[in-house]
Amino acid sequence: MFDSGVGGLTVLGALVDHIPSANYLYFGDTARLPYGSKSAATVAHYVVDAVRYLQQQGAELLVIACNTATALALPEIKAAADVEVIGVVEPGAAAAAAATRTKKVVVIGTEATVSSHAYRHALSAHGVVAYEKACPLFVPLVEEGWVEHAVTEQVARVYLAEAFADSAREADVLVLGCTHYPLIRPLLRRVAPEHVAIVDSAESTAHEVARMLGQSDSAAQGRRGEGRLGAGATLKFFATDSADKFRKMGTRFLGLPVEDVLHVDLKE
Amino acid sequence: MFDSGVGGLTVLGALVDHIPSANYLYFGDTARLPYGSKSAATVAHYVVDAVRYLQQQGAELLVIACNTATALALPEIKAAADVEVIGVVEPGAAAAAAATRTKKVVVIGTEATVSSHAYRHALSAHGVVAYEKACPLFVPLVEEGWVEHAVTEQVARVYLAEAFADSAREADVLVLGCTHYPLIRPLLRRVAPEHVAIVDSAESTAHEVARMLGQSDSAAQGRRGEGRLGAGATLKFFATDSADKFRKMGTRFLGLPVEDVLHVDLKE
Numbered sequence: 001m002f003d004s005g006v007g008g009l010t011v012l013g014a015l016v017d018h019i020p021s022a023n024y025l026y027f028g029d030t031a032r033l034p035y036g037s038k039s040a041a042t043v044a045h046y047v048v049d050a051v052r053y054l055q056q057q058g059a060e061l062l063v064i065a066c067n068t069a070t071a072l073a074l075p076e077i078k079a080a081a082d083v084e085v086i087g088v089v090e091p092g093a094a095a096a097a098a099a100t101r102t103k104k105v106v107v108i109g110t111e112a113t114v115s116s117h118a119y120r121h122a123l124s125a126h127g128v129v130a131y132e133k134a135c136p137l138f139v140p141l142v143e144e145g146w147v148e149h150a151v152t153e154q155v156a157r158v159y160l161a162e163a164f165a166d167s168a169r170e171a172d173v174l175v176l177g178c179t180h181y182p183l184i185r186p187l188l189r190r191v192a193p194e195h196v197a198i199v200d201s202a203e204s205t206a207h208e209v210a211r212m213l214g215q216s217d218s219a220a221q222g223r224r225g226e227g228r229l230g231a232g233a234t235l236k237f238f239a240t241d242s243a244d245k246f247r248k249m250g251t252r253f254l255g256l257p258v259e260d261v262l263h264v265d266l267k268e
Numbered sequence: 269m270f271d272s273g274v275g276g277l278t279v280l281g282a283l284v285d286h287i288p289s290a291n292y293l294y295f296g297d298t299a300r301l302p303y304g305s306k307s308a309a310t311v312a313h314y315v316v317d318a319v320r321y322l323q324q325q326g327a328e329l330l331v332i333a334c335n336t337a338t339a340l341a342l343p344e345i346k347a348a349a350d351v352e353v354i355g356v357v358e359p360g361a362a363a364a365a366a367a368t369r370t371k372k373v374v375v376i377g378t379e380a381t382v383s384s385h386a387y388r389h390a391l392s393a394h395g396v397v398a399y400e401k402a403c404p405l406f407v408p409l410v411e412e413g414w415v416e417h418a419v420t421e422q423v424a425r426v427y428l429a430e431a432f433a434d435s436a437r438e439a440d441v442l443v444l445g446c447t448h449y450p451l452i453r454p455l456l457r458r459v460a461p462e463h464v465a466i467v468d469s470a471e472s473t474a475h476e477v478a479r480m481l482g483q484s485d486s487a488a489q490g491r492r493g494e495g496r497l498g499a500g501a502t503l504k505f506f507a508t509d510s511a512d513k514f515r516k517m518g519t520r521f522l523g524l525p526v527e528d529v530l531h532v533d534l535k536e
Binding site: 030031032034037038039041042136137139140141143144150151154155158240241242245 | 298299300302305306307309310404405407408409411412418419422423426508509510513
């Protein structure tokens with residue numbers, strides 16, 4: 001799995017619940033995050049570096065657990081990789097298309113994800129109209145740990161009021177198009193219009209990976225919480241900034257101890 | 269001048285008011301920002317790259333217009349540079365020491381600047397006690413353009429209440445230890461205790477550079493606003509992410525048109 005930082009650990013956490021006994025390699029490009037405000041060329045350049053590194057470590061399937069990287073660089077990543085690559089946008093779009101009755105959904109994400117219109121294109125292929133809204137303050141608020149703070153609620157009210165304005169009033173699904181957002185899902189549930197269903201791309205992607213690998217979803221039953229990792233499973237992490245900082249923040253996102261972290265300098 | 273992004277343009281703006289007729293080269297490492305949450309080794313590594321590039325472009329004096337880079341890597345930068353280097357921490361600390369009567373000041377900045385205790389060390393040398401407080405949400409709020417927003421005011425109330433708590437109640441100076449903060453100075457002025465003086469490191473650094481170059485401060489009189497650039501002056505910008513994004517956001521920070529921007533890829 002690849003992500004710009006720790007956000008993709010929400011995808012990893014969901015995946016562990018589906019497939020508890022795999023060997024997971026997770027690469028967080030923490031020295032160069034956030035990707036959300038960067039240009040497509042810069043993001044593609046960074047991700048291809050990391051993907052090559054993960055292949056050298058033996059990766060046999062690549063999950064791009066980052067909405068921005070998927071939105072901006074999936075074709076470039078697929079071209080550079082020798083193994084199968086799955087991103088978070090298509091599974092999220094498919095789940096949203098299955099959930100909407102009005103065929104109108106709101107997608108929230110970083111500035112780069114929204115500007116790329118990756119969700120709009122993916123949802124359009126499913127016959128669904130997407131209203132996209134950039135929410136650049138959510139990532140720093142989550143990283144500050146203010147997941148149930150009055151300020152975060154006020155910011156969410158501003159963003160969601162804009163997101164569900166005008167013709168987007170008819171939207172009946174809210175897609176969490178950034179892997180940081182599952183941490184404020186309870187808050188977003190309270191602030192979003194009541195009739196709106198929430199679709200989490202992290203969860204949808206984990207589901208899709210399990211399906212590809214032929215794992216039954218029933219494997220996830222009763223596994224949440226402690227003892228989620230199966231026999232023979234391994235979790236190995238690579239971070240381009242401080243390993244210690246990755247360990248500390250990572251545990252909060254994964255919901256499992258983040259221990260085996262190796263610092264990697266991609267410039268060498 | 270070097271900065272991780274556009275924040276250092278507040279230092280450049282102040283400097284242009286002091287020395288209107290110089291040739292300015294400004295390097296914004298926008299592909300790798302923000303530095304505020306990164307480790308010292310990573311920051312040093314990045315800045316030394318950029319400093320070498322600026323010297324190749326003919327820089328004869330280097331201003332590190334970034335509190336985080338100064339706090340974490342000034343000795344490494346000085347060792348790598350062949351020209352004189354000035355950072356923003358010492359000028360800010362000197363101005364704060366001159367302004368305080370109680371010999372106690374509060375310093376606000378990014379997480380990395382605060383963790384480095386660079387201001388604490390610098391102020392201690394002036395016989396002043398520093399109370400340092402990380403305010404990681406201010407940079408994204410300023411970049412969102414919410415400089416006079418109710419949310420930013422609420423965040424400022426939370427941060428400053430913590431900053432001026434307990435023994436820091438006696439502090440009579442607030443140091444803006446991040447080059448983004450001058451944009452929310454009016455808001456901080458309203459929220460900070462009334463008796464507290466605000467010292468802006470950006471302004472203090474510009475003053476110090478003018479002094480070093482033997483320029484009289486009176487040169488700045490009446491020059492603010494339009495027509496600030498003197499005869500023969502040039503402004504040239506280098507950005508590691510999109511030149512177009514740098515132009516757009518930069519103009520807001522500089523208060524002058526940002527036009528001549530070259531995209532630079534330091535990995536090549």
